[in-house]
Amino acid sequence: MAIRKAMVAGNWKMNGSLELVKQMSDAINNVKSKKIDVVLFPPFPLVSALIASGVSTGTQTISEYKPGAFTGEVDAQLVKDLGAEYVLVGHSERRSIYNESNSTVAEKFSRAQQVGLTPILCVGESESEQENGKTELVVAAQIDAVIEKIGVAALKDSVIAYEPVWAIGTGKTASPEQAQNVHKFIRDKIAALDSDLAQGLTILYGGSVNEKNSELLFAQADIDGGLIGGASLKADSFSAICESAKGTL
Ligand code: 13P
Numbered sequence: 001m002a003i004r005k006a007m008v009a010g011n012w013k014m015n016g017s018l019e020l021v022k023q024m025s026d027a028i029n030n031v032k033s034k035k036i037d038v039v040l041f042p043p044f045p046l047v048s049a050l051i052a053s054g055v056s057t058g059t060q061t062i063s064e065y066k067p068g069a070f071t072g073e074v075d076a077q078l079v080k081d082l083g084a085e086y087v088l089v090g091h092s093e094r095r096s097i098y099n100e101s102n103s104t105v106a107e108k109f110s111r112a113q114q115v116g117l118t119p120i121l122c123v124g125e126s127e128s129e130q131e132n133g134k135t136e137l138v139v140a141a142q143i144d145a146v147i148e149k150i151g152v153a154a155l156k157d158s159v160i161a162y163e164p165v166w167a168i169g170t171g172k173t174a175s176p177e178q179a180q181n182v183h184k185f186i187r188d189k190i191a192a193l194d195s196d197l198a199q200g201l202t203i204l205y206g207g208s209v210n211e212k213n214s215e216l217l218f219a220q221a222d223i224d225g226g227l228i229g230g231a232s233l234k235a236d237s238f239s240a241i242c243e244s245a246k247g248t249l
Contacts, residue, residue, distance in 0.1 A: 010232025
């Protein structure tokens with residue numbers, strides 16, 4: 001993984017407060033290093049405060065549309081103008097609770113890149129899909145939706161996060177081998193279209209990552225860091241996860 005920089009990203013989901021911005025920015029400013037990119041994804045109202053505290057920031061979603069009559073939605077350009085750098089697209093909670101289809105996710109991915117945000121494309125199978133041996137099929141379809149809409153070259157300025165739905169918030173982490181197999185599948189799939197791009201592509205693992213299991217996960221050849229939910233709300237745990245990523249270069 002020497003050719004790829006490690007990344008640790010924290011998705012706060014619908015959690016957080018101004019107090020947490022202070023605690024986490026202090027913690028992150030302490031672990032910052034050239035060896036890793038650390039990014040937080042707070043709820044929208046906390047984005048400006050986090051940016052002002054010097055933390056690299058993204059949002060958890062954006063609208064697929066340009067500005068207009070879309071009550072309650074948030075325009076990607078505005079997010080970019082505030083100073084955010086990244087956006088999550090296709091998180092499994094957006095797909096399952098808000099019915100975002102592969103095609104909507106591809107539109108959001110494209111809109112993010114139009115305004116210069118780096119999309120982190122979240123992919124992953126449900127428990128029943130995993131039990132029925134459909135992991136590769138599901139993950140491939142989620143990635144193909146983006147490739148078909150804007151072409152493989154668009155993946156160059158993006159990150160992919162593999163988050164098996166059965167591992168999110170359940171304490172059931174994929175084993176390092178299980179996760180590595182899917183990451184390798186993703187990299188090989190993209191390498192078949194563009195080998196250099198695939199070698200440079202950052203692929204994160206997410207799903208019940210904590211300070212006890214992060215080191216072994218990040219040590220896998222095709223795992224370049226993590227997308228962390230619950231443990232990104234605790235300064236000690238998140239700092240420890242960031243530290244564990246430094247050694248994997
Ligand atoms: P947990 O780390 O809480 O399982 O959440 C993972 C996740 O969904 C990050 O986007």
